[in-house]
Amino acid sequence: MVTAGTVAAPYILPTGRMFARTNAPKAEYVVMVMFAGGVRQQESVLQRYLDDSQEVTGAAGNIMPNLFTGIAPDRKIVYGTDPGGGATRGSEPIPRILSQSMEDTGTVFKEMSAISAGHYVGLNTLITGSLGTAQGLKTRPKYPTIFEYLRKHAGFAALDTWFIANGLGNSTPLLNSSKNADYGLQYGGNMFAAPYTFGGVGREILGNGKPYSRAELEPMYFMKNFLDQSFGLSVDQLETIKNTDEEKTKIKEFIRAVFQRQDQGLIPRPPVSDNGDAVTISYAAEVLRHFKPKFLTLNMSAVDGCHSNFTGYLRSLHRADHSVGWLWNYIQNNIPEMSGKTIMIIAPECGRNLNPNPILDENDWYAYDHSDANAMRVWSVMVGKNVPKMTVGSENNKVGKLTDIVPTIADIFGVYDEVKASPYLDPQSKSLFLRM
Amino acid sequence: MHSSGKIIPVIFSAFLLFSGCTKEKNVSYGVNDKVVYEDKSLKTKRKSDAEYISILYTNLYQVPISPTRLYKTQNVVYSIGDRNVANEMVLSNYFNTSTLKIPKDSEMRADVAAFVEKCYKRFFLRYPSEGEKTFFINYINSNPNVSVEMVYTAFSVSDEYQYY
Numbered sequence: 115m116v117t118a119g120t121v122a123a124p125y126i127l128p129t130g131r132m133f134a135r136t137n138a139p140k141a142e143y144v145v146m147v148m149f150a151g152g153v154r155q156q157e158s159v160l161q162r163y164l165d166d167s168q169e170v171t172g173a174a175g176n177i178m179p180n181l182f183t184g185i186a187p188d189r190k191i192v193y194g195t196d197p198g199g200g201a202t203r204g205s206e207p208i209p210r211i212l213s214q215s216m217e218d219t220g221t222v223f224k225e226m227s228a229i230s231a232g233h234y235v236g237l238n239t240l241i242t243g244s245l246g247t248a249q250g251l252k253t254r255p256k257y258p259t260i261f262e263y264l265r266k267h268a269g270f271a272a273l274d275t276w277f278i279a280n281g282l283g284n285s286t287p288l289l290n291s292s293k294n295a296d297y298g299l300q301y302g303g304n305m306f307a308a309p310y311t312f313g314g315v316g317r318e319i320l321g322n323g324k325p326y327s328r329a330e331l332e333p334m335y336f337m338k339n340f341l342d343q344s345f346g347l348s349v350d351q352l353e354t355i356k357n358t359d360e361e362k363t364k365i366k367e368f369i370r371a372v373f374q375r376q377d378q379g380l381i382p383r384p385p386v387s388d389n390g391d392a393v394t395i396s397y398a399a400e401v402l403r404h405f406k407p408k409f410l411t412l413n414m415s416a417v418d419g420c421h422s423n424f425t426g427y428l429r430s431l432h433r434a435d436h437s438v439g440w441l442w443n444y445i446q447n448n449i450p451e452m453s454g455k456t457i458m459i460i461a462p463e464c465g466r467n468l469n470p471n472p473i474l475d476e477n478d479w480y481a482y483d484h485s486d487a488n489a490m491r492v493w494s495v496m497v498g499k500n501v502p503k504m505t506v507g508s509e510n511n512k513v514g515k516l517t518d519i520v521p522t523i524a525d526i527f528g529v530y531d532e533v534k535a536s537p538y539l540d541p542q543s544k545s546l547f548l549r550m
Numbered sequence: 551m552h553s554s555g556k557i558i559p560v561i562f563s564a565f566l567l568f569s570g571c572t573k574e575k576n577v578s579y580g581v582n583d584k585v586v587y588e589d590k591s592l593k594t595k596r597k598s599d600a601e602y603i604s605i606l607y608t609n610l611y612q613v614p615i616s617p618t619r620l621y622k623t624q625n626v627v628y629s630i631g632d633r634n635v636a637n638e639m640v641l642s643n644y645f646n647t648s649t650l651k652i653p654k655d656s657e658m659r660a661d662v663a664a665f666v667e668k669c670y671k672r673f674f675l676r677y678p679s680e681g682e683k684t685f686f687i688n689y690i691n692s693n694p695n696v697s698v699e700m701v702y703t704a705f706s707v708s709d710e711y712q713y714y
Contacts, residue, residue, distance in 0.1 A: 323643045
């Protein structure tokens with residue numbers, strides 16, 4: 115609707131095949147945030163804070179000021195930073211980073227359907243656009259991922275697509291590619307589980323590497339390629355994604371550069387970066403700054419502490435909003451190539467229960483798991499180039515589902531029809547731009 | 551009756567003595583010399599990360615990797631999407647240490663053919679084919695900058711070294 119009248123221009127894939135985009139691209143870059151470990155509608159988009167969770171009346175309010183528009187709670191503030199001096203822990207909310215909330219500048223889908231009440235089917239849903247309810251743990255996605263769709267149909271190089279994972283648990287580091295016969299690892303995206311690659315252990319194992327010159331690398335790769343041709347591994351035997359020799363060299367240079375920038379204190383961080391999500395998002399910013407990838411997705415999960423600590427959940431939710439606001443701001447102000455050309459999509463992989471479990475925290479507040487119908491309620495925010503200011507749906511009017519995210523990204527990059535034709539996609543999914 | 555009761559045990563004892571003390575035939579078996587090396591076409595099983603890392607470490611340092619270091623290395627390798635990038639970086643860290651047990655470049659240059667054969671046996675547990683041998687001999691001889699470290703890196707990160 116926003117881009118009506120533009121012309122879809124043909125271009126040539128790296129394979130040399132002439133390729134016609136099926137629709138006009140809406141933006142040059144997409145950043146997707148898988149937010150952030152199971153988020154209840156009540157404390158996030160519905161802005162009810164303690165009203166709908168701990169039976170504290172008069173304590174509603176918005177604790178996610180970068181994403182949503184609304185007044186902050188004025189009672190029982192525990193989600194911020196610690197002012198010290200004997201004041202209540204967490205009683206100082208983190209100031210909003212963005213001059214306007216994303217809701218004020220982009221589109222909010224207030225009430226969407228998750229496909230599962232669990233994390234890993236939820237993450238697979240976001241990354242594959244498939245229903246995938248039979249997805250197992252510690253295995254690659256059963257169906258092609260957005261990385262594979264973009265690399266196969268939009269001709270993106272491996273360095274154009276990145277997944278920044280927040281850890282090594284369960285299936286997380288495997289989300290960068292399926293092993294689907296029609297797509298698979300040859301089309302997979304690059305990935306760092308940032309806290310490991312760039313943490314203390316990463317430095318210990320990788321930080322003393324020899325910085326080979328290109329002249330030194332060339333014969334190594336030449337001999338390796340000879341050996342590989344001689345061995346003749348078939349595509350279905352691949353166990354890792356494939357970068358070209360040049361791309362591999364760039365990734366190694368990047369890893370070394372990150373360690374150097376750590377030493378120099380140059381890694382950008384959100385002003386409040388006291389949890390793992392902030393670390394993950396810092397390295398996502400580094401990858402964006404360095405590679406300017408066309409598509410990057412990152413996973414956050416600190417709010418999952420809600421299983422046993424509701425206060426901690428509120429803090430993590432507030433910080434997740436802060437970190438995402440910071441990242442959006444960082445892209446606009448520090449990466450000129452991406453500024454004004456990027457769309458950010460934010461969506462939780464699943465919600466959380468309506469009723470609490472019996473675990474009480476430091477404030478005697480109950481914790482929440484995720485397994486009921488309330489955990490199937492989620493929202494989505496889109497902001498950036500060609501995204502209209504709009505609210506879609508409401509608490510009593512569900513519009514969209516999480517399997518819409520993959521076709522939305524395909525739509526943004528102009529390969530909507532090709533991706534929609536995939537037999538692996540949820541047949542009822544469609545671009546969120548078509549649901550506005 | 552009484553005398554036959556003595557004779558039977560004597561006869562039985564004599565039978566046992568002669569039948570039980572038969573000299574055993576001295577049979578010896580020999581083994582024909584046979585060189586056993588892997589056939590690359592039979593290498594269909596991929597090494598796990600732990601196997602790859604520990605075999606590589608032992609190969610290069612000639613001592614086993616400690617469990618802690620193995621665990622840390624596994625995690626870091628797993629944290630990088632392109633496993634080849636991760637392995638190459640781990641290897642470049644190894645080559646930046648002084649305790650590595652690898653031949654000197656001068657030893658390689660002194661007998662390139664023997665060096666190539668040893669590389670195949672050391673990393674791939676097989677002999678090179680004539681084509682493979684010729685390739686490496688020509689390549690090393692015509693590129694004076696190629697070092698043992700480069701050749702070892704190529705072998706260590708090759709696809710075949712990931713399989714057994």
